[in-house]
Amino acid sequence: MQVRFDQAADRLGLDPNLFGILRSCEREITISIPVVMDDGSVSVFEGYRVQHSTARGPAKGGIRFAKNVNRDEVRALAAWMTWKCAVVNVPFGGGKGGVVCDPFKMSRAELERLTRRYVAGIMDLLGPDRDVPAPDMGTDGQIMSWIMDTYSMHSKGYTPAIVTGKPIGLGGSLGRIEATGRGVMLCTREALKHLDMDATKCTAAIQGAGNVGLISALQLATLGVKIVAISDVHGGLYNAKGLDLEGIREFLMRNRKLEGFDGGDRISNAEILELPVDILVPAATENVITSRNVGNIQARIITEGANGPCTANADKILDEKGVFVIPDILANAGGVTVSYFEWVQDRIGLFWPQKEVEERMEHIMVDAFAAVVDMARKWEVSNRIAAYMLGVNRVAEITRMRGIYA
Ligand code: NAD
Numbered sequence: 001m002q003v004r005f006d007q008a009a010d011r012l013g014l015d016p017n018l019f020g021i022l023r024s025c026e027r028e029i030t031i032s033i034p035v036v037m038d039d040g041s042v043s044v045f046e047g048y049r050v051q052h053s054t055a056r057g058p059a060k061g062g063i064r065f066a067k068n069v070n071r072d073e074v075r076a077l078a079a080w081m082t083w084k085c086a087v088v089n090v091p092f093g094g095g096k097g098g099v100v101c102d103p104f105k106m107s108r109a110e111l112e113r114l115t116r117r118y119v120a121g122i123m124d125l126l127g128p129d130r131d132v133p134a135p136d137m138g139t140d141g142q143i144m145s146w147i148m149d150t151y152s153m154h155s156k157g158y159t160p161a162i163v164t165g166k167p168i169g170l171g172g173s174l175g176r177i178e179a180t181g182r183g184v185m186l187c188t189r190e191a192l193k194h195l196d197m198d199a200t201k202c203t204a205a206i207q208g209a210g211n212v213g214l215i216s217a218l219q220l221a222t223l224g225v226k227i228v229a230i231s232d233v234h235g236g237l238y239n240a241k242g243l244d245l246e247g248i249r250e251f252l253m254r255n256r257k258l259e260g261f262d263g264g265d266r267i268s269n270a271e272i273l274e275l276p277v278d279i280l281v282p283a284a285t286e287n288v289i290t291s292r293n294v295g296n297i298q299a300r301i302i303t304e305g306a307n308g309p310c311t312a313n314a315d316k317i318l319d320e321k322g323v324f325v326i327p328d329i330l331a332n333a334g335g336v337t338v339s340y341f342e343w344v345q346d347r348i349g350l351f352w353p354q355k356e357v358e359e360r361m362e363h364i365m366v367d368a369f370a371a372v373v374d375m376a377r378k379w380e381v382s383n384r385i386a387a388y389m390l391g392v393n394r395v396a397e398i399t400r401m402r403g404i405y406a
Helices: 002-012 016-023 071-087 108-125 141-155 176-194 211-222 245-255 269-273 312-321 334-348 354-379 383-402
Strands: 027-036 042-053 059-066 094-100 131-135 203-207 226-232 235-238 265-267 279-282 301-303 324-326
Touching: 002 016, 002 071, 002 383, 016 383, 027 071, 027 108, 042 059, 042 071, 042 108, 042 131, 059 071, 059 108, 059 141, 059 334, 071 094, 071 334, 071 354, 071 383, 094 108, 094 131, 108 141, 131 141, 131 334, 176 211, 176 279, 176 301, 176 324, 176 334, 176 354, 203 211, 203 269, 211 226, 211 245, 211 279, 226 245, 226 269, 235 269, 324 383, 334 354, 354 383
Parallel strands: 059 094, 059 131, 203 226, 203 279, 279 301, 301 324
Antiparallel strands: 027 042, 042 094, 226 235, 235 265
16 A cells, blocks of 8 residues: 555656555554453453544445455555545545454354443544444444444443445435445456457456456446356356356355356456456455566456455566556455445435436446546556545645644
């Protein structure tokens, strides 16, 4: 994150005073969270909440429950959210939270006690005008519901706008579940138009079959793109004639893994990245395209569904090869865009039909794509650096306007 921020700031000729402000996090807290476990013992977990920037609006970003989460990672993820919200021009800053725990080894009751105690510990930072969390790795709609309830209990009022990613009945937005995959499709559609490529003659490979990967695959198929490969953590499936995506969706619902679905040949997660396809969507995890395998990438377009799938070293080679990369802070920003709609709907108490959510989101994604491509052309930089330049510049402008309170 910092390598790319530095490159963007350098190209922008960012005022060194603003550089110093934007490179650091505004506020962060580390707490210890004692939890009574089901067997009566007490475990103490470490939790963080970091607000990188509230210049353009309340801090916005998910809460990660994971064994290996640490404060530096949360800081980087918080800054990432600042640039992402600025690229799609939604009025939020960036934040992120984390608790070091293994959610898969804890019972629902333990997770509930952990979540509520964590919220109580970071309560002073939160608020619909201050900091609005969301789900991330290891957290889900149920955890968001407990966050909303705990905050509402303390603030003595019904406050759904404190958190997004909630179930629909609790003030969640229609279209949120599909939002990130739909954003991946919209960006890819715009890229195909930009490159004068016909979607119906294109093939795609998708790494990851979770929320982002599977929905991206289904959405791309609506454009007429032939999806020839998809994978999960255990490996992938390849079928040159095109995969049966509805069959895969049902199979995954029943079995929770792709293995055993007999509509294609088994391939590895390394092989899926190197297939001769037009479109590659890494939508699983970070650092999968590196200086080691980038030479073998054959796709013309890479749409980054996951956060950080390409390393900074791989970027340079992708540029040289002329691969059209749609960077994560643009490509997967459909999720935060619909989170913004959720927050708006909760605040006005009026809920939009799915069509309205989709139309508004499409405008935002198409405008953001055009702004990034325009920036890349004018400044002769990669799409990634252009996206950072766009985001950093928007935050810098507002910071300059607000001035430095002394
Ligand atoms: P998910 O847990 O629903 O799905 C992840 C998928 O990736 C699963 O199929 C899993 O088996 C697979 N996977 C996990 N580790 C892997 C590995 N090492 N190699 C190959 N496959 C692996 O998660 P998700 O919500 O789809 O998120 C995927 C990525 O997208 C993450 O980087 C996340 O930060 C990012 N993202 C998600 C959203 C969102 O709205 N869900 C928004 C923005 C960015």
